[in-house]
Amino acid sequence: MLIRRGVLLDGTRTDIRVEQRITEVADGLAARRGETVYDAAGGTVLPGLHDHHLHLRAAAAALHSVRVGPDEVTGPEHLARVLRAAATGADGWVRAVGYHESVAGPLDRTALDGICPAVPLRIQHRSGVLWTLNSAGLALVGLPDHPDGRLRSADTEWTAALPRTEPGLAELSARLSGYGVTGVTDATPGLTAADVAALQQAHRRGELAQSVHCLAPGKRILHDDDLDLDALTGWITGRHVAGEPVALHCVTAAQLVVALAALEAAGRRPGDRLEHAAVVPDVSVAAVAASGATVVTQPNFVVERGGAYLRAVPAAEHHELWRVASLRAAGVPVALSTDAPFGHPDPWAAMRAAVARRTASGAVLTAGEKVTAAEALTMFLGDPLTPATPRRIEPGAAGDLCVLSGSPQQVLADLDAEQVAATVVAGEVVYAGR
Missing domain, CATH: 3.20.20.140 (Metal-dependent hydrolases)
Structure with missing residues (x-):
């Protein structure tokens, strides 16, 4: 593809020819037959962020998890209502993330059994290093006699027993x-x-x-x-x-x-x-x-x-x-x-x-x-x-680019994702406009 009328962060106006990698960077490049042309219209072009x-997997799963951090839940009663109302995922679990003790104090299996006794439940601390499971969840991962249900995320002895869904x-x-x-x-x-x-x-x-x-x-x-x-x-x-x-x-x-x-x-x-x-x-x-x-x-x-x-x-x-x-x-x-x-x-x-x-x-x-x-x-x-x-936008660099709608001055003044006009990976547009 050919990106026309782009402006680099240093203010240089240029066109950029991109295949798997960047092949040419110069002002006034002529389009070739069959080449996709993208008009940056004076917007800023950066190497892709x-x-x-x-x-990745945790972030993807979090899109379909219940958020129970201090910004979403205001106390023990609110936490109980949110968890009881939560739908189970495709794996049969209720999965909650972002917990902090300021919401309802330290959690253990007994506290979670009082909220959600029948459905397997696991809650991740916002630090990412700790999960707390209720008794139904502990039974599923082979730890029915665990004393408190507080398990480290990096412990493969229990995480290996979790269903490997890929949401x-x-x-x-x-x-x-x-x-x-x-x-x-x-x-x-x-x-x-x-x-x-x-x-x-x-x-x-x-x-x-x-x-x-x-x-x-x-x-x-x-x-x-x-x-x-x-x-x-x-x-x-x-x-x-x-x-x-x-x-x-x-x-x-x-x-x-x-x-x-x-x-x-x-x-x-x-x-x-x-x-x-x-x-x-x-x-x-x-x-x-x-x-x-x-x-x-x-x-x-x-x-x-x-x-x-x-x-x-x-x-x-x-x-x-x-x-x-x-x-x-x-x-x-x-x-x-x-x-x-x-x-x-x-x-x-x-x-x-x-x-x-x-x-x-x-x-x-x-x-x-x-x-x-x-x-x-x-x-x-x-x-x-x-x-x-x-990284720099130059011949030989990876064909991964971020095109923004604003000038370099506007981009730096706002630092806002709303200005992302197009995202290019290996010479192909994977995102275009809001």
Whole structure:
């Protein structure tokens, strides 16, 4: 196809010829016989956005799950009403997501049995690392005598017993295409080779328009109650010896400290990543930079969970949360992502959060961590293997593009998905207009 009258982010007016890859970038290109011509009409053309950390299957399933987070449910009685009214899915379960203790306190099997005794029910904590099942659900996964029904998401001993339904991948893909997303990095831990192959196959058959890169098996989730420096160092060393980078999930200061110590002991390798880095104390900033790892973080949580942070985290520690600007200033390569479904899947909302740092109530959480609109945007333009290095529109680059209706100035002023006019993957339009 030929994209005419496009404007690059730097203001350059150009036409772009795209096959599987970009073949020509120049003003005044002549259309060839049989070539699809798309008129960008002076709109901005970017490399397609890449969401550097999300969970495809979970995000697809969440489209058909009951949301029970603090924004949707206001207390124990409301939670009970929502769950009792929920329809079972195709797998026979009621599946709820986004739960936080501020809704109705800690959950266990007894509490869920009081709400929903007969139908299998599982509720995922908004952190993504914990599920709570009722007795009917525990029986189905082979754990009828489990003491409290609280199970870790990464524990394959019970998750393997769940029905393998595949709802919503095409629906999720269409939504991502509407945001201008042409590629994703799936950060789900524990994916098998068969899981990865299935996602790649979904892309090849067109169910999933976005190209897919998977972190598994090189991702490790750290837990505060199970931090073993020697074991983690050994695992990282083994991955590095095999020629593979690692991705370490760090959402607390303790997890970050252990991750950095293990990386220092194992040695640096290009491609190593720190996922989230939700809390980075001042004394750890230099160590993060020295690790050489890329931080893949989610400033959208400043908006989505900022009110809770302001209430629960001491004011003196607010500046440690979801850092972006200070990490970049220290020389840390930083890329952005949404962490969908645990965060909202709209990357433009994450960009706006990185720029404004405003919670839902309008309070600013650490003004010193703000970045410019251009910086926020480019942190969604990286390649999956080098996420902090923005891709360029040039011959030889992948034919994955995002065409916006506004000028570069308008795009940067608004950072709004409403401006996405077309999304192109491998030279073919997969989304056109709202």
